[in-house]
Amino acid sequence: xxxxxxxxxxxxxxxxxxxxxxxTAYLFLAPSAIPLAAFVLYPMFGAxxxxxxxxxxxxxxxxxxxxxxxxxFTDSATLRAFGNTVLYIVGTVPLVFIGGLMLALALNxxxxxxxxxxxxxxxPVITSWIAVAIVWRWLLNPSVGVVNNVLAxxxxxxxxxxxxxxxSLPSIILASAWKDLxxxxxxxxAGLQAIPQEIREAAMLDGANAWRRLRSVTLPLLSPxxxxxxxxxxxxxxxxxxxxxxxxxxxxxxxxxxxxLRIYTLAFRYGEAGMASALxxxxxAIVLAITLIQIxxxxxxxxxx
Amino acid sequence: MRSLSRxxxxxxxxxxxxxxxxxxxxxxxxxxxxxxxxxxxxxxYSNFISDNGNEDNLATIIEAFNxxxxxxxxxVETLPYADYFTTLQIDVAAGTGADVFDIEYANYPAxxxxxxxxxxxxxxxxxxxxxxAEAYSTNGTMHALPTSFSAVVMYYNATLFDEAxxxxxxxxxxxxxxxxxAETLTDADAGVWGLxxxxxxxxxxxxxxxxxxxxxxxxxxxxxxxxxxxVAAAEWLIRKSGDVMPTEAQGAGTPDFDSGLWADGxxxxxxxxxxxxxxxxxxxxxxxxxxxxxxxxxxxxxxxNAVAVAASSEHKEAAQLFAEFLTSSQTMVDVRLGSGWELxxxxxxxxxxxxxxxxxxxxxxxxxxSLNGIALPPVIKDGQAQMQDIxxxxxxxAAAGRITVDQALSNAEAAINxxxx
Amino acid sequence: MRSRLLTRGLLVALLIxxxxxxxxPFVWTLITSxxxxxxLSATPxxxxxxxxxxxxxxxxxxxxxxxxxxxSVGLAVIITFLQVATSALAAYGFARFDFPGxxxxxxxxxxxxxxxxxxxxxxxxxxxxxxxxxxSYWGVILPSTxxxxxVFLLRQAIATVPREFDEAATIDGAGRxxxxxxxxxxxxxxxxxxxxxxxxxxxxxSFLWPLIVLRADGLKTLxxxxxxxxxxxATQWDVLMAGSVISILPMLALYVFAQKYVVQGATGSGLK
Numbered sequence: 001x002x003x004x005x006x007x008x009x010x011x012x013x014x015x016x017x018x019x020x021x022x023x024t025a026y027l028f029l030a031p032s033a034i035p036l037a038a039f040v041l042y043p044m045f046g047a048x049x050x051x052x053x054x055x056x057x058x059x060x061x062x063x064x065x066x067x068x069x070x071x072x073f074t075d076s077a078t079l080r081a082f083g084n085t086v087l088y089i090v091g092t093v094p095l096v097f098i099g100g101l102m103l104a105l106a107l108n109x110x111x112x113x114x115x116x117x118x119x120x121x122x123x124p125v126i127t128s129w130i131a132v133a134i135v136w137r138w139l140l141n142p143s144v145g146v147v148n149n150v151l152a153x154x155x156x157x158x159x160x161x162x163x164x165x166x167x168s169l170p171s172i173i174l175a176s177a178w179k180d181l182x183x184x185x186x187x188x189x190a191g192l193q194a195i196p197q198e199i200r201e202a203a204m205l206d207g208a209n210a211w212r213r214l215r216s217v218t219l220p221l222l223s224p225x226x227x228x229x230x231x232x233x234x235x236x237x238x239x240x241x242x243x244x245x246x247x248x249x250x251x252x253x254x255x256x257x258x259x260x261l262r263i264y265t266l267a268f269r270y271g272e273a274g275m276a277s278a279l280x281x282x283x284x285a286i287v288l289a290i291t292l293i294q295i296x297x298x299x300x301x302x303x304x305x
Numbered sequence: 306m307r308s309l310s311r312x313x314x315x316x317x318x319x320x321x322x323x324x325x326x327x328x329x330x331x332x333x334x335x336x337x338x339x340x341x342x343x344x345x346x347x348x349x350y351s352n353f354i355s356d357n358g359n360e361d362n363l364a365t366i367i368e369a370f371n372x373x374x375x376x377x378x379x380x381v382e383t384l385p386y387a388d389y390f391t392t393l394q395i396d397v398a399a400g401t402g403a404d405v406f407d408i409e410y411a412n413y414p415a416x417x418x419x420x421x422x423x424x425x426x427x428x429x430x431x432x433x434x435x436x437x438a439e440a441y442s443t444n445g446t447m448h449a450l451p452t453s454f455s456a457v458v459m460y461y462n463a464t465l466f467d468e469a470x471x472x473x474x475x476x477x478x479x480x481x482x483x484x485x486x487a488e489t490l491t492d493a494d495a496g497v498w499g500l501x502x503x504x505x506x507x508x509x510x511x512x513x514x515x516x517x518x519x520x521x522x523x524x525x526x527x528x529x530x531x532x533x534x535x536v537a538a539a540e541w542l543i544r545k546s547g548d549v550m551p552t553e554a555q556g557a558g559t560p561d562f563d564s565g566l567w568a569d570g571x572x573x574x575x576x577x578x579x580x581x582x583x584x585x586x587x588x589x590x591x592x593x594x595x596x597x598x599x600x601x602x603x604x605x606x607x608x609x610n611a612v613a614v615a616a617s618s619e620h621k622e623a624a625q626l627f628a629e630f631l632t633s634s635q636t637m638v639d640v641r642l643g644s645g646w647e648l649x650x651x652x653x654x655x656x657x658x659x660x661x662x663x664x665x666x667x668x669x670x671x672x673x674x675s676l677n678g679i680a681l682p683p684v685i686k687d688g689q690a691q692m693q694d695i696x697x698x699x700x701x702x703a704a705a706g707r708i709t710v711d712q713a714l715s716n717a718e719a720a721i722n723x724x725x726x
Numbered sequence: 727m728r729s730r731l732l733t734r735g736l737l738v739a740l741l742i743x744x745x746x747x748x749x750x751p752f753v754w755t756l757i758t759s760x761x762x763x764x765x766l767s768a769t770p771x772x773x774x775x776x777x778x779x780x781x782x783x784x785x786x787x788x789x790x791x792x793x794x795x796x797x798s799v800g801l802a803v804i805i806t807f808l809q810v811a812t813s814a815l816a817a818y819g820f821a822r823f824d825f826p827g828x829x830x831x832x833x834x835x836x837x838x839x840x841x842x843x844x845x846x847x848x849x850x851x852x853x854x855x856x857x858x859x860x861x862s863y864w865g866v867i868l869p870s871t872x873x874x875x876x877v878f879l880l881r882q883a884i885a886t887v888p889r890e891f892d893e894a895a896t897i898d899g900a901g902r903x904x905x906x907x908x909x910x911x912x913x914x915x916x917x918x919x920x921x922x923x924x925x926x927x928x929x930x931x932s933f934l935w936p937l938i939v940l941r942a943d944g945l946k947t948l949x950x951x952x953x954x955x956x957x958x959x960a961t962q963w964d965v966l967m968a969g970s971v972i973s974i975l976p977m978l979a980l981y982v983f984a985q986k987y988v989v990q991g992a993t994g995s996g997l998k
Contacts, residue, residue: 128931
């Protein structure tokens with residue numbers, strides 16, 4: 001109130017200055033605010049609207065209300081894509097997380113050439129997913145691929161990898177783990193480096209052995225980073241598309257179909273843009289839920305640390 | 306794997322009187338004689354028919370077209386069959402489609418009813434085979450022109466049969482005889498396999514017809530394949546895998562696996578389309594073809610491709626000229642017959658007779674014999690692609706042993722019925 | 727002490743073994759690309775007996791791959807520039823101005839980070855169609871003009887620049903734009919570099935949206951061209967690997983010369 005009273009008798013030039021200040025601020029924001037509104041927010045409402053219609057993108061949309069959502073839960077191919085996405089996450093996240101954590105712990109020590117090693121482990125992260133997928137299709141080629149050739153020399157007949165419905169998803173998981181390992185490693189390394197050296201030294205002086213130091217000092221202090229890594233992995237996992245598209249196309253026999261590929265197929269192959277939009281909304285709801293968990297959890301973890 | 310991915314079309318069986326002597330070729334179709342006065346135009350043509358080996362043949366036809374219509378430039382985009390229809394679907398939705406594009410019989414009704422195909426007025430339909438042309442006509446107007454037709458037959462490696470000391474297959478064989486021969490030919494240690502037949506929608510509706518079953522019920526309101534015949538057809542496709550046919554772990558399912566195995570002389574029998582004549586022509590062993598084996602009856606898949614002019618095209622006239630040339634010109638007939646590409650869908654049987662005189666394979670009569678028992682693909686107006694995918698996926702799951710044949714058919718039945726409902 | 731040395735040696739050995747496993751696919755890609763006719767019947771040998779660049783000639787001679795490289799470079803440069811520019815401007819706006827609705831707007835910016843492109847492909851497709859931007863570079867550029875992540879990142883960087891610098895400049899008579907360009911921007915160079923690398927990498931590797939919006943062959947970007955190469959040359963592994971090498975090289979070069987920013991930028995790109 002006092003502030004308002006104080007500013008009330010402000011002179012005309014002051015008010016003009018204030019108006020100018022606000023206008024300038026909006027000018028600085030406009031170049032990003034307009035595209036974000038036009039190409040993120042507006043289509044988001046479009047997705048919500050489309051999800052209530054049956055529409056092949058060509059003829060007039062037909063109102064079906066929540067019918068598309070109902071159909072999602074009875075359509076076996078969509079449910080399978082959903083299940084595969086969850087399996088993909090269950091397969092990739094622990095693998096990448098444990099591998100990344102071990103790498104981060106190892107490469108946080110004073111080892112000669114650790115920068116080079118970090119650099120190498122990070123290399124796949126910068127590579128395009130399509131290139132990685134094609135390379136792994138080649139490595140995991142059932143008949144002439146190098147992996148099955150190596151397995152053959154030790155007397156194991158390798159599986160059909162991406163040509164076999166049983167192995168298509170594991171093939172994608174393998175390639176994804178290889179690609180994402182370095183990413184998790186870097187995030188956790190950053191977390192480790194934020195742990196004050198004195199705390200670890202104190203634990204050492206207390207005579208705690210390496211395992212105990214890890215369990216009762218390092219990991220708890222690293223927990224915000226760990227939490228963050230898991231959240232990011234979950235979000236990225238639900239959005240998986242590129243590697244599936246390029247490695248298996250969702251096949252064979254739909255055995256590696258995932259949610260985003262299903263959205264693409266429904267909209268652009270089957271002419272079911274309404275159902276595709278309903279599935280998009282569901283995906284959005286999941287990402288939103290995970291993000292909210294992160295926001296809530298972050299507060300708790302931060303105070304913990 | 307673009308083989309067997311063609312959409313079938315009915316051709317009345319006795320269409321060909323191939324004993325007829327060769328007569329004069331039909332005069333070259335030049336719909337409107339003036340070719341020099343027009344302004345230059347560029348049209349685009351998006352196709353899958355020339356992918357994987359026939360690019361040069363298409364180029365020859367276009368060159369001839371350019372000689373006749375120097376003012377029309379044709380830009381060609383060739384896509385693999387596997388990507389083609391998704392790409393086309395996005396392009397027509399986006400309005401970025403080519404002026405002229407390939408379609409198939411099975412998606413003709415959907416494209417036509419959405420108004421995406423320009424009506425082709427003034428086409429001389431007498432140059433096309435009646436039944437095929439009929440398939441692309443709506444309310445008496447052509448909306449696409451048939452490019453070719455083809456059939457699926459059974460190739461066999463005669464050298465392998467000789468080595469095994471067993472008789473060559475003939476058109477009267479049934480599944481059981483094929484299977485017995487395949488068992489004899491298979492030598493897993495040497496990597497030699499008796500038979501290769503893909504496990505897909507295209508094989509299934511045909512095997513179903515061979516077994517005497519129906520895909521859809523009489524009025525097309527529900528599926529009818531979950532029947533003893535349907536089970537027999539599915540089991541026929543699936544049981545060969547790992548036994549007389551390589552499994553996925555042995556490489557089946559990788560691109561061009563079947564043609565590679567054939568070229569290496571390690572495949573006894575191969576169920577595939579006549580579009581692979583060119584691929585097989587280089588074989589270092591003796592080979593020939595026969596009509597596919599049946600069970601209750603003989604039934605063969607016959608396919609037809611067509612080209613349409615986009616309703617949104619800005620150069621409809623030039624596009625139609627090209628579409629007509631591509632489907633009826635003498636150059637096209639010569640190129641197709643000479644190269645062993647798919648057969649031109651022309652009405653002049655005398656010209657097709659020249660096809661029979663060629664060898665490699667010698668028994669080309671089998672191509673026409675297969676027209677005596679045609680298995681028609683089921684066509685539904687909404688959800689054709691979805692229906693095809695459902696069948697292929699469920700069979701694939703069953704072939705991998707992840708579900709039983711009965712489960713596969715019930716799943717497919719439920720899913721497709723909900724599309725129809 | 728000896729056992730500690732031993733475990734240490736074991737650790738290093740394991741790390742090196744792991745590193746080899748990380749590098750091997752790259753090496754194998756290169757080897758295959760140099761083995762003419764690779765993959766038709768046999769696995770290439772580790773040391774190509776007769777290395778040749780045939781696959782590269784096939785790649786650039788018979789496909790539009792060269793054009794795809796140019797498309798990708800051009801689009802990545804333009805998009806990176808736009809994102810850095812629009813993000814820096816907005817970041818400055820949020821960090822240094824006071825205006826009605828500021829908190830709400832910033833929250834909305836952050837909220838857009840939660841909407842992945844995967845959710846938007848259908849409505850964005852019809853929107854671009856109505857704007858006539860399918861099959862146009864603009865169809866890729868416009869939706870990538872702004873990045874909420876960039877605004878967030880750069881705002882934090884600007885927050886570390888003492889306000890006294892601005893005030894001193896104001897007294898000297900500098901306007902907002904001059905303060906922004908001559909004082910703030912130079913001081914947040916590391917953050918700008920990190921975000922530029924992030925923008926470049928996101929654009930360079932983006933696949934789903936360019937796949938949908940760039941229809942014509944001559945417009946395709948590298949990942950899209952690589953994916954369709956796989957459809958057309960499915961068994962010519964030498965050509966496919968040559969294509970992979972070409973699409974990996976530019977990022978690799980960037981990585982070698984700007985490792986720090988690439989690591990920071992790439993880590994950011996996982997957080998989009």
